[in-house]
Amino acid sequence: MSRIRTRDELNQKRKEYLKALQAQSKQILVCGGTGCVAGGSLKIYAKLNEILKEKNIPCALKIGHEIEENSVGLKKSGCHGFCEKGPLIRIDPLGILYTKVKVEDCEEIVEKTIIGNEVVERLLYKDSQGKAYENQDSIPFYKNQTRVALEHCGKLNAESISEYIAEGGYQAVAKALFDMTPEEIIEEITESSLRGRGGGGFPTGRKWAQVLRQDVEEKYVVCNGDEGDPGAFMDRSMMEGDPHKVIEGMLIAGIATKAHTGYIYVRAEYPLAVERLKIAIEKATDRGLLGKNILNSGFDFVIHISQGAGAFVCGEGSALTSSIEGNRGMPRVKPPRTVEHGLFDKPTVLNNVETFCNIAPIINNGAQWYKTLGPEGNHGTKAFALTGNVVNTGLIEVPMGTKLREVIFDIGGGVSGGEFKGVQIGGPSGGCLCLNEEENHLDLNMDFDSLKKVGAMIGSGGLVVMNEHTCMVEVARFFMQFTQNESCGKCVPCREGTKRMLELLTDITEGRGTLQHIEMLEELADTISNTALCGLGKTAASPVVSTLKYFRDEYISHVVNHKCPAGQCKALVNLVIDSDKCKGCTKCARMCPVSAISGELKKAHVIDVEKCIKCGTCIDGCKFGAIRYE
Amino acid sequence: MTTEDIKVLDDILSSHDYNPSLVIAVMQDIQRYYRYLPEESLTYISQKLGLPEAKIYGVATFYENFSLDAKGKYVIKICDGTACHVRNSVPILEEMRKILGLSDSKHTTDDGLFTVETVSCLGACGLAPACTVNDEVYPAMTPEKARELIKKLKEAEGV
Amino acid sequence: MAKYMIVDGIRVEFTDERNVLQVVQKAGIHLPTFCYYTELSIYGACRMCMVEDSRGSVMAACSTPPRDKMEIRTNTSRLHDYRKMILELLLASHCRDCTICEKDGRCRLQMLATRFGLNQVRFKDTRPEMPIDDSSIAIIRNPGKCILCGDCVRMCNEVQHVGAIDFAYRGSNAIVTPAFGRTLAQTDCVHCGQCAAVCPTAAIVVKSDLKNVWKALYAPNTRTVVQVAPAVRVALGEEFGLKPGDNSIGKIFTALRMCGFNTVFDTSFAADLTIMEESKELVEKLKKGDTQMPLFTSCCPGWIKFVETKHPDLMPYVSTCKSPMEMFGAVIKDYYKKADEESGLKTVSVAVMPCSAKKAEAARDEFKTNGVPDVDYVITTTELIKMIRELGIQFNEIEPSAPDMPFSISSGAGMIFGTTGGVTEAALRRVAENSQYAMKEIEYSGVRGFDGVKSAYVTLGDTALRIAVVSGLGNADELIKKIKSGEEHFDFVEVMACPGGCVSGAGQPHAYVENKKKRAAGLYTTDKSALVKRSNDNPVVMHMYETGVLKNRAHELLHVHYHTCDKK
Known part of the structure; x- marks a missing residue:
């Protein structure tokens, strides 16, 4: 592949690739996300390729220089999001989505849809009333979403830099390099009011400004892809489905803060994400979009991948940098903060994957456009992993401030297996939401500030729906077990406190609880929340605190009446x-x-x-x- | 250690430029090769990287993915993330352990074929409950499917 | 305008204090801590030093920098509850056999539990049984008493660069351990014992030899001879109400005699011997023009072990002089040999040292004659305190006495061995011309002070010597790297394993750095009032060389060849 040396060349290539894409009469997008791959999508991809060859239909697996008119584009895309119905195939430009596709269906798909422009009725998505949807965008699951960070996921070949360029990729980098000063980039990001998507919601622009201000030669941009929250897979889908967007966001952060080295820290449990990122970095480097003198601007930037080795706590900033440096991933005291003394003790921009995925769209479309999404102070969109007892599990993205009800019922298709009881949001650091006489969290706006008010947090965006058969004490115990197992063991409140909280919760679910247990849980929660060293420790008690607040009756029932209302705690049934x-x-x-x-x-x-x-x-x-x- | 072992370790170390801050990556490569971290290999890299053994041991035991004990040929990870937990992943774990005679404290079968462990989240929540066998994902598991899976793997091994 | 903070309503000015904890200290309040030492990095793990600001935020004082006009409280109801809860959590996982514990009365966990009136532990007793590691000759580890404050780990790694122990596992399974769960004896531990010196509980303690010493004292037909190291005299009194740095050597001699020792000596005397030998070695080395590498001192057994394990290639450059304790050990046994044979007595030689590594040194094969150690037992300052207490000796009330003949005179040079820079200064006094001016020049050359690394040029006749004084093995390690790379060049390098030298030894009563400095100052005060300032002016020493035991035998008795030199 030839190197793209200048901005003009980038624009020229874009036109070329776009033309090549448009020359394709049809495009088949086979979902290559982890979910669909597990369902056999790679076999489907191979089969489709085989059939197209057999039938002598010109098939383009990638776009190159030769433009073949009326060819069919066949590509592995990133996650389409609708994992429940996988393996998924989308056919453009018809916009058809086929669900639960099997290898045996391939022949018919080629025959009818590719050659005949007909729809294979039985592979369409049908809602609970049996209504079939021909067009993907009209399916309620997709219709009610607004995709910014996920805009390309499921629509592009995740391993092709050319397609990314065709879709306007790296234009934001060019703009940042040639049309803007670092201060102007930061001004734009600040103006957009983008807040970190990793949990804390810290204003991204302010963070970057602090790093730019440091008068140090060596600085780092670190992308946090250590998505360890049980029940979350947004970042994974973005890294797998649109790796160049992550790279582009990091590049812009580098330009804005005058950093020249980036690290992406990826969980070891995400081998596909690592592979796709490696390919993307390699290709971007080959094309001159990473490395020395990018687009002849004089700006250099390289990106390394650092793989985690299994420790949830490494999602915490200082633990993450400590892990990249080859140490035990234990958070350290702050100050100094990461923006001053981060990776290798140098000023460091540390953002999570989703945050970086929002950067290019903001630079391309401007802060004003971004501010049309979501409520004041909480602009933009948020990706959620919708899981648990919900009809449509999957990956979604909605404007900040969308009501929980819309997410669960309009997009998620409602609760499965019973009546709605609550949701757990934000993973082990988050809280539970409910619907009862006093509280109606279903009509709560999902944004940083509203969730904080009710004792929950957006976290990284895990959203687990629970039905009436779920015991909330057991849910609290489950999260405490997780946190206790993942505690790094450094500070006393988290190390010893979570152990004791788990002990008390286990007593309650196993029928040995007393009212004193609840009292001690509250005492411990107060101590841990206020005295733990890091953010993870400080929020470790949140699932207990919020369930005690909204589902206290259940606790009381366990310890006083020795009954588990949900019928889940074996010892009490x-x-x-x-x-x-x-x-x-x-x-x-x-x-x-x-x-x-x-x-x-x-x-x-x-x-x-x-x-x-x-x-x-x-x-x-x-x-x-x-x-x-x- | 044999000269063969030393060559393997030297190759791994030199691919990481003998950089002590890349000790985690070095150990990941060692584990990929041996399927666990043999004690002598860690002692060897400790000398080559100029890091105290106690520190390397500390790093190796901190991270869930490192194992100082030999693992089975098939490493089965059962996801116990929230989504899988809510959709009943525990009975699958119990079933696997029952069939293979493993427990909370014994993770690897005596014949060295199977290791069963839990993982906090595979990020395959849409497929819950899920498990992986040597990184290949198996979706929507049930105790029944778990039995079949083990049977299939055993047959492939001729046992 | 001076910057200030309001601490519990009291206005406290501050300048360059590194954290709120130090400012609070200025207000006369000692916040409880387990993991805070000024000489270690800030770890912030025990969460006991929490304070509350005017907005109700709770923060750890150790890791919060002071801000001008900052208003904090240290004793709110919440903070009280949190501290009690943390203590309760710690105690729930901790051994509670206080009355039979080595650290009873000096354990910080016990002291804070008492201070906060903790009277119950409501959690289940789930303490796992963890074996005690007593494999090391000098140090005992009891993981069941460990509260994971990490003080020892940071000391061993950051300050000493030994890396014998570190954290392993995580969460509630976390432990402090040598690699692969090995015993301490299987590591590169140099026995400096600084881990034990900072340990707030009895999770790491210096091994006691009291049982053997008592036995020897009560045994018939035994001549018990004891020597006392320089640094002991300025620290032991702290446990009996004396100020750090107050020299109580006279009372110590009396107390030792009351304990039953037949003969008492001062190791400072042997330090004079060390100076005679070491300075000779230096002068000869310089004469030979062998100046590429420096001459390293050899008094400190922790340092010797460190060179053996981490820098074996440097062993040829380490002085062949025995440490003062071992020189004395050899001389004592030799001196009483004839008398013992005649009287049928057996001499048991005991040394009171500020140090744990001395226990390991005494057990080395190089310091045994016919399989019997030259120094039979080494006890620490703290162990001697226990003996004094056990016998009910009223230390403050006893009269001081002098050491026994014939080794009854020591120079001031020998006494300052107990602090970093002392050996160097003593050696320089020996080799420099004998004048008031030269003494002053040496004093102000830069060898004094508590800094970890000091360097100086000293003129010696027509040559200028480049000298380095290092304390703390991490500092030594860094300096060695520079010497090896050619970045630095020295003629003479003094190394003491413990930061600050022997006054900070692991055998001393627990102290923070301010008090360790006072101990060092106490030694210099002693030196000032000493009649003899230079080792070569010590008449007993000169007599020994001319007509006494050392006549023609100095090399045999005072030098050592470490076996580790033989390898490769």
Whole structure:
């Protein structure tokens, strides 16, 4: 690939590539996100390629110099977001989305849609009423989204720099290099009121300004891709689906703060993201968009990838830089702050993936455009990973301030498996939201400030929906177990405090709780929140605090009445055999490890609750579904 | 250590320019090769990188992904992230452990074929509950599917 | 206008204090801490020193820089609750056998629990059993008493560059340990014991030899001889109400006799011997024109072990002189040999040292004669304090006494061995011309003071010597790198393993740096009033060389060849 030496050459290439793309009569975008890959999308990609070849249809796997008229573009894209329905295929320019595609469907897709311009009805998305949607953009899941950071995810070949350039990629870098001073770039970012998407919501422009102000030769731009929150995969999708956008954001940060080296810290659990980023960096370097004298501007910038090794705490800034430096990822005291003494003790811009993905759009379209999205002080959009008991799990992006109700019901298609009970937002540092007589969080605006008011946080954007069968004490225990396991062990409140909170919560879910347990939980939560060393420690108790606030009844019920209202805590429920369903086959009695089940052949059996250890072996064994927790 | 081992380690070290701040990357490469971090290898890199052994041991034990014990040929990671947890990942873990005779304290089978561990989130929440076998993702798992998966892997090994 | 802070309503001015904690200290309030030492990096892990500002934010005083007009409170109801909770959490995971603990009465966890009136631990007792590591000859680690404040880790790594221990694992499984769960004896530990010196609990302590010493004292047909190192005299009294730096050597001699020792000596005397030998070695080296590498001192066993493990190539440049303790050990055993044979007595030689590494030194094969150590037992200042306490000796009330004949005179030069720069100054006094002017020139050359690295030019006849004085092994390590790279050149380098020298040794009572400086000042005061200033003016020393035990035997008794020199 030839090097792009100047801004003019970049524009010229853009035209060339655009023309090549437009020359394609159809484009098949096979989702290459982790979800769909696991569902077999790579096999589908190979099969489609094979069929197109067989049928002698000119197929373009990438865009090069030769323009082949009426060819079909076949590409692996980033995550389309609608993971629930994967593997997904989008066909442009028709805008058709096929869901749950199998290898066997490929022949028909080529035959009917590619050659015949017809729709394969059975592969379309259908809503709960059975209505089929032909056009992807009309599906409620997509219709109600506003995609900025995710704009290219699912629409571009994630491994092609040419396509990225065709779509206007690296234009923002050119603009930042030639039309703007570092101060003007920062002014634009500040004006847009972009706030860090990693959790804290610190104004990005202000952070950059602080780094620019440091009169030090060596500075760093670090991208935090250590998305460790259980239940979040936004950053992963962006790194996998649109890696050049991450690079472009980092480059602009480098230009604005006069830094020349970047690091992307990626979780080791994201091998695909690492691979795509590596390819992207390699290609950008080949094309001269990274390295020395970028676009003949005199500006140099290189990017390294640093892989995590499995520690949630490395999402914290100082722990992350410590990990890049080859140390245990333990947060350090602040000050000094990262903007002054960050990576290798040098001034460092540290933003997360999503934040960097917002940079190029802001530079291209201007701060004023960005401010049309979202409410005052919370402008822009936010990506969420919508998971849990929701019909449409997936990756979404909506303007800040969108109501929770719209996200769960309009986009998410409603709660699955039962009635809505609550959502957990912001991961282990976040809180739970609810709907009851006093609180109506469904109509809460989802933005930094509104969430903070109710004791939750946007965090990195994990949104787990929970139905009535979810025990909130168990949810709190689950998060505490996570935090306790991930505590670095440095400061006493977090190391010892979370251990004790987990102990108390386990007591409660296992039926040993008392009112004193709740009291001690509150005392510990207060101490930990106020005295822990780092942000993770300070928010470690949030899931407990918010569930105690909004679901206190459940705690009380566990410790006073010894009942788990959701029926989830095994120690507090009993196993019963439904005498109507039981056929008296004796299988359960034979399987029971403690001989707690008795009954005569062909007559309904009973469980001795005194003997029963609630292991559930009988439930798994019963062919008639006659045994259940009560 | 054999000369072969030393060559492997030297190659890894030189690919990272003997840079002590890249010790995590060095250990990741070592683990990729041996599937765990043999003690002698860490002692060796400690000398070559000029870092105290205690420090390297500290780093190796801090991060979840490093293992100082030999792992199985198939490393099965069961996701227990929020989404998977809510969709019942625990019974899958229990089933796998039951079949393979493993527990909370014993992660690798005696024949060295299987290691079963949990991971806090694979980021494959849309596929919940999920697990991976040597980094290949298996979506929407159930205890039933887990049994089949193990059976398939065992058959492939001829056991 | 001077900058100020309001601390609990009191106006406190500040200038360059590095954190709020130091400003609070100026207000006369000692905030509780476990992990704060001015000589270590700020770690901020114990969260005991929390203060509250006027907006109700809670912050750790150790890691918050003071701001002008900042208003804080140190004793609000919340802070009280938080501190109590932190203590309760620590105690829940900590051994509670206080009455039989080595550190009883001196343990900071115990002291703070008492100070905050903690009277219950409501959490479950889930303390795992952790084996005690007593493999080391000088140091015992008891992980069950560790509160993970990291003081030892930072000391061993940041200050000493030894890296024998570090954190391993994480969260509530975190521990401080040698690599791969090995024992301390299997590491490069140099026995400096600075880890034990900063440990707030009894998780790391210096091994005690008291049992053996008591046994020897009560044994029949035994001649118990004891020597006391220079630094002991300016620190021991601290435990009996004396000020740091007050010289109590006379009382120490009396107390030792009351303990039952037959003969008491002052190690400063042997320091004079060291000077005679070491300065001779230096002069000969210079004469030979062998000046590419410096002559390193050899008094400090921690330093010797550090060279052996980290810089073995430098062993040939380390002086062959034994340390004063071992010189004395050899001389004592030799001196009483004949008398012992005649009387049927057995001489047991004990040394009271400010140091843990001396225990390891005494056990080295190089310092054994026919398999018997020249110095049989080494006890620390702290151990002697325990002996005095156990016997109920009223230290403040006893009369001072003098050391025994024949080694009863020491020079001021020998006494300042107890602090960094002392050996160098003593050696310079020996080699420089004998004049008031020369003494002053040496005093102000820059060898004095508590800085970790000092360097000076000293004129010696018509040559100028370049000299470095280093304390703290990390500083030595850095200096060695510079010497090896050619960035720096020296003729003579004094190294003491402990920052500040022997006054800061791990065998001394616990102290912060201010008091360690006072101890050093106390030694210089002693030197000022000493009748003999230079080692070569010590009549006993000169007599020994001319007609005494050292006649023609100086090399045999006073020099050592470390076996590690033989390897490669």
